[in-house]
Every structure is written in structure tokens, then in C-alpha cells.
Amino acid sequence: MIWAHLQNKSGPPAKLVEAVTKLSVKEIKLSPLLSVLAFWFLFLLFTPLAASENNLFKLTPDIPAGKYLFQAAGGCGCHTDTKNNGVFLAGGRPIKTPFGTFYGTNITPDPETGIGNWSDDDFIRAMTQGMSPEGVHYFPVFPYTSFQGIRRKDLLDLKAYLFSIPPIRQKNIPHELILPFGEQYALMFWKNFIWSPQPFKSNPENTKSWNRGAYLAQTVAHCGECHTPRNLLGVLKPEMHFAGSKEGPEGELAPNITPHKQTGIGSWSEVDISYFLQTGMKPDGDDAQGLMGEVIEFGYQNLQEKDLYSLAEYLLSLEAISNELNTDLSN
Numbered sequence: 596m597i598w599a600h601l602q603n604k605s606g607p608p609a610k611l612v613e614a615v616t617k618l619s620v621k622e623i624k625l626s627p628l629l630s631v632l633a634f635w636f637l638f639l640l641f642t643p644l645a646a647s648e649n650n651l652f653k654l655t656p657d658i659p660a661g662k663y664l665f666q667a668a669g670g671c672g673c674h675t676d677t678k679n680n681g682v683f684l685a686g687g688r689p690i691k692t693p694f695g696t697f698y699g700t701n702i703t704p705d706p707e708t709g710i711g712n713w714s715d716d717d718f719i720r721a722m723t724q725g726m727s728p729e730g731v732h733y734f735p736v737f738p739y740t741s742f743q744g745i746r747r748k749d750l751l752d753l754k755a756y757l758f759s760i761p762p763i764r765q766k767n768i769p770h771e772l773i774l775p776f777g778e779q780y781a782l783m784f785w786k787n788f789i790w791s792p793q794p795f796k797s798n799p800e801n802t803k804s805w806n807r808g809a810y811l812a813q814t815v816a817h818c819g820e821c822h823t824p825r826n827l828l829g830v831l832k833p834e835m836h837f838a839g840s841k842e843g844p845e846g847e848l849a850p851n852i853t854p855h856k857q858t859g860i861g862s863w864s865e866v867d868i869s870y871f872l873q874t875g876m877k878p879d880g881d882d883a884q885g886l887m888g889e890v891i892e893f894g895y896q897n898l899q900e901k902d903l904y905s906l907a908e909y910l911l912s913l914e915a916i917s918n919e920l921n922t923d924l925s926n
């Protein structure tokens with residue numbers, strides 16, 4: 596009966612409810628079978644029936660899968676001070692933004708200066724809500740606004756990979772912000788009233804590979820953090836999705852990558868796009884520069900062919916938005 600209740604979720608069986616409600620405490624004591632039944636009945640009543648992969652099954656994290664995601668995220672180059680021969684993921688890399696200079700943090704598993712003490716939930720909170728284990732709000736220069744859509748299983752694999760690299764003891768460098776005072780209040784306000792995170796939704800009307808490309812582009816690979824322009828409040832403009840931004844991180848111009856013929860990549864084929872993401876070579880023979888060169892070198896180039904094609908399929912399916920950025924460069 597209880598099993599039937601579990602399966603069809605049609606509410607508690609009427610007879611059992613009657614039996615349980617009519618029983619006095621004394622009767623329950625006298626009737627072990629009924630008390631067991633009553634216990635299970637109440638237990639089931641108050642246990643959310645929606646079984647999600649998140650809380651019912653503890654999956655063993657998969658380190659190679661985590662490494663692959665790390666590469667799909669562009670290799671987290673902001674956390675390695677490559678220019679000064681910094682150690683892998685030990686932080687210290689300066690990133691210039693209009694708000695000041697941020698320094699990438701140590702994300703090696705060192706317990707004191709890195710993230711070695713973080714629990715799974717700490718990691719997930721940081722990646723999806725932009726909050727440190729101590730409750731400090733991160734600036735969205737850390738692209739949690741895209742990472743929030745990464746599936747929990749993928750996040751746990753990613754954490755397992757990060758915890759498998761050598762721990763490095765290296766203290767974080769404080770950010771040099773233009774307006775450091777009240778920054779936490781401003782961020783709290785921004786997160787609660789301005790930012791509206793949307794979970795990643797797959798679209799069953801599209802192909803499996805399109806959905807894979809959309810998931811990678813919108814969440815893990817966070818293409819929009821550089822290629823989508825922001826409004827005055829620093830939020831990515833949804834109506835300009837991937838249409839290019841003059842003020843990407845480090846002040847770099849990130850081109851329009853919608854399939855617009857004149858101002859975007861409308862003349863590129865799927866092969867052109869996947870070849871570019873793998874090698875950094877554009878169809879006209881130019882090399883990817885700056886941050887794009889980095890995300891390819893440290894990450895995207897390791898993606899499997901089918902994922903590169905999924906990304907290309909997704910990009911070419913986007914609405915072609917006219918947004919001419921290059922002409923402004925000559926001003």
C-alpha cells in the first residue's frame with residue numbers, strides 16, 4: 596500500500612489515514628505492526644518524494660571527467676600567473692577591470708591558502724552563488740554568473756580534479772578596487788535585486804549535440820562572460836547574447852560571434868569554428884590573441900571533436916545580431 600503511494604503519489608491511502616488518526620497512544624504501543632506502519636506513513640508524508648540526483652545518491656566523483664570540464668572552462672587561466680612563471684592555479688594573476696585590479700586566487704588544495712578545507716557544499720556555493728565559505732560575496736569578475744548553470748555532478752567532478760593537483764602554499768593578494776568601501780553591501784544588493792540567475796534548461800526540440808553545445812557555451816565555457824555586452828549595472832544583456840563586447844575583461848574587445856554575415860561570424864562554417872576553438876586559427880589565417888588565445892591554449896583545444904562541433908552547431912543556430920564593434924576601434 597505504501598509502495599503504491601510512493602509510486603503514484605496520489606496522496607495518503609484513506610484507510611491508513613483513518614487507522615492512524617483513530618489510534619490512541621496506548622493502542623499504538625500495543626500494536627507494533629501499526630506503529631511501524633504509522634512511522635513509515637509519517638516518514639513518507641514528510642519526506643519530499645521528488646528524487647533528485649542531488650540528494651538521494653552520493654555519486655563518486657570522477658577526476659578525469661573533472662579535468663575535462665576544467666579544460667572546457669578554458670583552463671581557469673585567471674588563477675595562474677603565467678606571465679610571471681606563477682605556479683599552476685596558485686593565484687596572483689592580475690586582471691584589470693573598470694572596478695580596479697583583481698588578483699586570481701589560489702585554488703590549489705592547500706588547506707590554509709587555497710581551497711583544501713572546502714566541503715562539497717562550500718565549492719558549490721562559491722561556483723553557483725558567488726559566496727565564499729566565510730560568507731564573503733565575490734565580485735562577478737569570477738564568472739559564477741555562468742557557472743551557476745553547471746550541473747551539480749559536473750561541479751563535484753571539477754572539485755575532485757582540483758583536489759587532485761599539488762597543493763601550493765601561497766597567500767592571496769588583496770584586490771585593488773577603486774571603491775573598496777561598502778563593496779560587500781553593494782554586491783549583496785546586486786545579487787539580490789539585480790542578478791537573476793536562470794538554471795540551464797535544455798531544449799527537447801533541438802538535437803542532443805545542440806543541447807550539449809548550449810550547455811557548454813552558456814555555463815562551463817562561459818563564452819558570454821566576454822562575448823556578451825553588459826548593461827550599466829554589469830548584467831549581461833540577454834537581447835545581445837554573444838553579440839560582442841567592447842569591454843571584456845582586461846579591456847579586451849571580444850568580437851560578435853553570432854552568425855551575422857557582416858558583423859559576426861556568419862561566413863564561418865561549423866568546421867571553421869571547431870578548428871578555431873581547437874587551434875586558435877581563424878579562416879583568414881589570423882591567430883587568436885589575448886584572452887581568447889589563453890582559453891584555447893589552456894582549455895578548449897583539449898575538447899573532443901564532438902564537443903567542438905556541438906559548440907559550432909549552437910553558435911550558428913543563434914539569432915544573427917548586427918553589432919559592429921571593429922569600426923569603433925579606429926576612433
Ligand code: HEC
Nearest residue numbers: 816817818821847848849850852882883884885886887890
Ligand atoms: C575570457 C574571455 C573570452 C572567453 C571566455 C571566450 N572568448 Fe572568444 N574571444 C575573446 C577575445 C578577446 C577575442 C578576440 C581575439 C582576437 O581577436 O584574436 C575572441 C575571439 C573569438 C572568436 C573569433 C571571432 C572573430 O571574428 O575573429 C570566436 C569565434 C570566439 N572567440 C568564440 C568563442 C567561444 C565559442 C567561446 C566559448 C566556448 C569563447 N569565445 C570564449 C574572449 C573570450
